[in-house]
Amino acid sequence: MRSIPEYDLDAATWHRSSYSGGDGGNCLEVTHDFPTVVPVRDSKTPHGPALIFPASVWAAFVNAVRI
Numbered sequence: 309m310r311s312i313p314e315y316d317l318d319a320a321t322w323h324r325s326s327y328s329g330g331d332g333g334n335c336l337e338v339t340h341d342f343p344t345v346v347p348v349r350d351s352k353t354p355h356g357p358a359l360i361f362p363a364s365v366w367a368a369f370v371n372a373v374r375i
Contacts, residue, residue, distance in 0.1 A: 336349070
């Protein structure tokens, strides 16, 4: 069985999209502090869980939804 690596997200620098409004609505935050993965979290629950995507998968997603 493969082990899942752990990432220290407490010290990460999180970024919110420039398209997010300042009203505190539904926003995602990402951190680029890790070279091979991109953690993503809900801005309303910053101490809650984060989804961690391989960097290549996140890049493909961003490219697909880019307007």
